Amino acid sequence: MSNGDKPFKDKVGLVTGSARGIGRSIAEDLADWGANIVVLDVKQADCDKTAAEIADRYKVKAIGLQCNVVNKDEASAAADKVKTEMGTVNFLINNAGIIRDNLLIRMKEEEWDLVIDVNLKGPFVMTQAFLRLLMKAEPARVVNISSVSGLLGQVGQANYSSSKAGLLGFTRVVAREYASKGILCNAICPGFIQTDMTGSLDEKVQEELKKMIPVGRAGQVKDISRVVRFLCSEDSGYITGNVIRVDGGSATGI
Numbered sequence: 057m058s059n060g061d062k063p064f065k066d067k068v069g070l071v072t073g074s075a076r077g078i079g080r081s082i083a084e085d086l087a088d089w090g091a092n093i094v095v096l097d098v099k100q101a102d103c104d105k106t107a108a109e110i111a112d113r114y115k116v117k118a119i120g121l122q123c124n125v126v127n128k129d130e131a132s133a134a135a136d137k138v139k140t141e142m143g144t145v146n147f148l149i150n151n152a153g154i155i156r157d158n159l160l161i162r163m164k165e166e167e168w169d170l171v172i173d174v175n176l177k178g179p180f181v182m183t184q185a186f187l188r189l190l191m192k193a194e195p196a197r198v199v200n201i202s203s204v205s206g207l208l209g210q211v212g213q214a215n216y217s218s219s220k221a222g223l224l225g226f227t228r229v230v231a232r233e234y235a236s237k238g239i240l241c242n243a244i245c246p247g248f249i250q251t252d253m254t255g256s257l258d259e260k261v262q263e264e265l266k267k268m269i270p271v272g273r274a275g276q277v278k279d280i281s282r283v284v285r286f287l288c289s290e291d292s293g294y295i296t297g298n299v300i301r302v303d304g305g306s307a308t309g310i
């Protein structure tokens with residue numbers, strides 16, 4: 057490692073949905089390598105709390121930014137604010153995501169629309185809003201957090217699986233369109249990771265999902281954030297348009 061073990065010193069990472077869960081862990085791991093951080097989420101107070109804790113623990117600059125990733129105007133205002141307060145963005149991590157599970161026969165149109173909006177339109181809106189900053193940044197990375205559900209298709213997740221599969225297509229387009237501008241874009245497909253999101257599932261469902269993991273344990277947030285950090289590092293400088301499963305082997309063979 058260079059820069060006194062802080063390879064991301066003076067770099068800026070923005071993680072959507074980073075007030076908690078996987079996003080927070082990503083923000084922490086980037087900060088641990090010296091990156092200044094934008095904690096972006098739906099509630100200002102939650103963003104500020106996480107940002108203050110990260111600034112204190114990792115001795116970096118961290119700001120909280122309230123923004124609904126689906127809202128173009130809010131995303132554009134967020135880009136202006138980040139430019140003013142942080143100067144640039146090197147790492148855009150599209151992590152914000154939601155579930156609204158239901159069997160297809162019962163799935164409401166609102167459940168479909170909301171999940172497709174946040175999980176698929178969100179990364180489009182955010183990436184578009186931050187492209188100009190990213191094109192000027194060195195290095196510049198976009199990492200999209202998809203899901204094995206987007207590869208396998210999960211019962212009860214017509215909306216979620218479709219959104220996450222769509223995100224893989226989006227990843228490949230960004231990679232192809234912006235490689236020549238110096239932006240590398242990859243996706244990660246987490247398997248079952250222990251967070252508030254999965255904690256909200258029925259306990260029996262959680263147990264069944266864990267039984268299907270070859271390595272024999274549920275994933276932890278660090279299992280994902282360490283791979284995101286790798287995808288932001290110099291070591292991954294020749295990887296773009298790729299999809300990395302981080303799932304303890306649960307979708308092996310796909």
Ligand SMILES: NC(=O)c1ccc[n+]([C@@H]2O[C@H](COP(=O)([O-])OP(=O)(O)OC[C@H]3O[C@@H](n4cnc5c(N)ncnc54)[C@H](O)[C@@H]3O)[C@@H](O)[C@H]2O)c1
Pocket residue numbers: 072073074075076077078079096097098123124125126151152153154174178201202203204245246247248249250251252253254
């Ligand atoms: N936990 C898992 O097992 C798992 C597996 C595969 C993929 N994922 C994906 O990883 C990502 C993070 O999941 P998690 O388990 O940490 O979830 P989480 O619910 O714990 O955290 C998600 C965060 O996103 C924020 N968010 C939601 N909608 C938003 C919006 N419109 N604008 C801005 N922020 C918004 C929430 O407020 C929350 O802080 C999601 O994209 C999820 O689909 C999770």
